[in-house]
Amino acid sequence: xxxxxxxxxxxxxxxxxxxxxxxxxxxxxxxxxxxHFIECVCGxxxxxxxxxxxxxxxRRAHRIRAPRQPRPSTHNVVQLGLRFTGTHQR
Numbered sequence: 001x002x003x004x005x006x007x008x009x010x011x012x013x014x015x016x017x018x019x020x021x022x023x024x025x026x027x028x029x030x031x032x033x034x035x036h037f038i039e040c041v042c043g044x045x046x047x048x049x050x051x052x053x054x055x056x057x058x059r060r061a062h063r064i065r066a067p068r069q070p071r072p073s074t075h076n077v078v079q080l081g082l083r084f085t086g087t088h089q090r
Contacts, residue, residue, distance in 0.1 A: 038054050
C-alpha cells in the first residue's frame with residue numbers, strides 16, 4: 001500500500017459536521033498522484049506536497065479560524081479620563 005495514516009501529537013480539527021479528521025500520506029511521487037491530504041467521513045482535501053498546505057485547505061474548506069494571539073499589554077501606559085470640550089455638565 002502506498003497510503004498511510006500519519007499520527008500527530010495534537011488532534012486535527014474536526015470538520016463542520018464534527019467528524020474526526022486524519023492526515024494521510026500517499027508515498028508515491030507527486031507526478032504519480034502522491035502527496036499529503038486530510039480526510040474525514042464526509043470529505044477530503046486534494047493532495048498537496050506538504051502537510052501545511054493540506055491543513056490550510058482543510059481550515060479554509062471548513063471555515064476553521066486560527067485562535068487569535070493575545071495582545072501584549074503595556075503596563076507603563078496611563079490612560080487619563082479626558083472630557084471633550086463644549087459638552088454640558090449635569
